[in-house]
Amino acid sequence: MEPKLKERISSALGDIALSMTEPPGLGLAVEVGPESLPDALARLKETEGLRFVQLMFQTGLDLGDRLGVVYSLYSFEINSKVSVKASVPKDDPVVPSACRIYRAADWFERETYDMFGIRFAGHRDLRRILLPEDWEGFPLRKDYVFPEGYGGIKHDREDICP
Amino acid sequence: MIERINMFGRFEDDSRHILTTVDKAVNLARSHSVWYLLMGLACCSIELMQTGGPRADIDRFGSLFRATPRQSDLMIVAGTLTYKMASRLRRLYDQMAEPKYVISMGSCSNCGGPFSLSYSVVKGVDKILPVDVYLPGCPPRPEALTEALMKIQEKIRSERFFVKEF
Numbered sequence: 001m002e003p004k005l006k007e008r009i010s011s012a013l014g015d016i017a018l019s020m021t022e023p024p025g026l027g028l029a030v031e032v033g034p035e036s037l038p039d040a041l042a043r044l045k046e047t048e049g050l051r052f053v054q055l056m057f058q059t060g061l062d063l064g065d066r067l068g069v070v071y072s073l074y075s076f077e078i079n080s081k082v083s084v085k086a087s088v089p090k091d092d093p094v095v096p097s098a099c100r101i102y103r104a105a106d107w108f109e110r111e112t113y114d115m116f117g118i119r120f121a122g123h124r125d126l127r128r129i130l131l132p133e134d135w136e137g138f139p140l141r142k143d144y145v146f147p148e149g150y151g152g153i154k155h156d157r158e159d160i161c162p
Numbered sequence: 163m164i165e166r167i168n169m170f171g172r173f174e175d176d177s178r179h180i181l182t183t184v185d186k187a188v189n190l191a192r193s194h195s196v197w198y199l200l201m202g203l204a205c206c207s208i209e210l211m212q213t214g215g216p217r218a219d220i221d222r223f224g225s226l227f228r229a230t231p232r233q234s235d236l237m238i239v240a241g242t243l244t245y246k247m248a249s250r251l252r253r254l255y256d257q258m259a260e261p262k263y264v265i266s267m268g269s270c271s272n273c274g275g276p277f278s279l280s281y282s283v284v285k286g287v288d289k290i291l292p293v294d295v296y297l298p299g300c301p302p303r304p305e306a307l308t309e310a311l312m313k314i315q316e317k318i319r320s321e322r323f324f325v326k327e328f
Contacts, residue, residue, distance in 0.1 A: 131282065132246045139281050146281050150245035153289050 005080060012047040016040050026072075027081035034086040034095050037069070041084060041101050044073055051077040058098070058108035060116035062142045067093045067118055071105075088118065097123040115140040185322050192235075193318040194224035196263070196311065199234035199254065204241025206268040206301040218304035220311055231257040236314060238307070239291070242270040242277055243284040252290050263317070265310050266293045269300045276300070 006028060010017055016039060019031045032040045044052040052073035061068035068087040074080075088095055097120035098105040109120045110129040117138035120126055128135060132151075137144055149155050202210055213220050214227055228234045231254045243251060255264070266287050269275030274285035287293060294317060297310040 130246075144281075150282075151249060153245065153248060153284055155285055 005078065008047075008049060009044070009082065012043050012050055013040055016043070023083075026083055029083040029085055031085050031087075034069075034088045037071075037084065037086050038096050038098055038101055041071060041073070041098050044082060044084070045101060049078070051075050052082055053077075055098070055102035055104045055108070056081070058105055058112060060112040060118050060140070061087075062116065062140065063087060064142070065090055067116055067141075069095050069112065069118060071098060071102075093118045094121050095119070096121050097126075099123055114138070117141065184324050186319075188323065189319045189321060192261075193315040196223070196225045196236045196314060196318070197228045197234050198225055198236040198238050198265075199231050199258065200227050200229055201237050201251070201254070202240045203243055203247065203251075204270060206240035206270070209301045209304055209307065210238060210240040210267065213304040213307045215304075218308055220308055223308070223311060223315065225311055231255070232259065234258050235261070236263045236265065236311075237291075238265045238267050239271045239287045239293075240267040240301075242275070243287050244282050245284060246282070248284050248290055251287070255291050261318075261321075263294045263314050264291050265295045265297055265307075265314065267297045267307060267310070268302055269298065272296050272298065 006020070009028060009030070010020065013030065013032070016032050016036045017030050018033060021029045021031075023029055030040065044050055052075045054074040054076070055071060056074050057070075057072040059070055061070065066087045067090050068085060071084045073082050073084065075082075086095060093116070095118055097109055099109060099120075100122070106123070106125070107129060109123055110126060112118050113120065113123075113126055114128045114130050115138060127133065131139070135150070136147065147155075200207075200210075202208075212218060225236070231237075235258075237255060237258065239251070255262070264287070266272050270277060270283070271287045274280070274283050277283040278285055284290065295310045295313045297306060299306055302310075
């Protein structure tokens with residue numbers, strides 16, 4: 001990423017940005033605090049000369065004792081990508097929702113909730129999207145305990161239908 | 163007089179009659195009108211579509227797809243069955259009229275296949291349905307599905323409904 005753009009992004013974000021890294025192939029990754037996540041996304045979207053108008057992807061991460069969220073943004077105007085990251089403690093994972101800034105975040109955040117159990121404050125319809133409503137646990141967490149089965153169907157191959 | 167045997171039974175050259183049993187005649191009709199339910203759950207359904215398409219063309223066996231279980235005789239479970247879908251699949255099976263048959267198509271529906279270590283995949287549709295023909299492959303080719311259909315036809319032709327009771 002060209003240094004000029006990096007400068008513009010950091011000036012747009014101001015002191016919201018805690019750190020900036022450049023993972024290979026992913027453009028720029030900005031770490032922010034969870035409470036300032038919508039603010040950071042709004043600034044990246046609205047700022048003249050940046051205009052990261054597209055939310056390409058949103059997902060979660062299990063970082064061991066913390067849970068992370070990543071928002072990958074793309075700008076058509078300057079043809080570049082930026083990722084915005086934040087992390088929250090595992091025992092009370094609440095992140096402000098970004099679906100007022102990006103409509104696409106709606107289902108992405110539902111999937112992140114479904115898989116990691118990260119709750120998005122202010123999300124209009126936060127429920128499971130892929131798994132059944134009454135599923136227990138969040139499967140993509142590292143400490144997920146595999147269920148024996150679901151709805152009376154067991155995992156093992158003993159109880160097959162005659 | 164030369165006697166010949168064909169699919170119906172016995173018939174004679176100089177006769178206008180064909181001697182057969184009701185079972186054989188009924189089964190002949192049934193085995194050549196096996197309508198299957200569109201039960202494409204994953205990528206196997208692409209092969210299922212190919213089998214219904216012009217090259218493999220199982221229309222020539224009298225099989226065509228139905229979009230409702232109430233008109234179907236055969237359920238081809240094509241693809242990965244998840245726990246969320248399992249109750250729906252069972253309900254669709256229950257809505258089919260007897261006699262009904264099931265082909266379990268591909269590794270996923272046989273035993274979970276590549277997803278056999280997953281938390282959300284049913285490890286074989288035989289956990290919730292009685293399966294008549296297991297079709298291996300990932301995915302099976304259209305020729306293989308045609309063979310499975312022919313196995314179902316064989317099974318239908320071997321069935322007996324009209325039994326003399328003593």
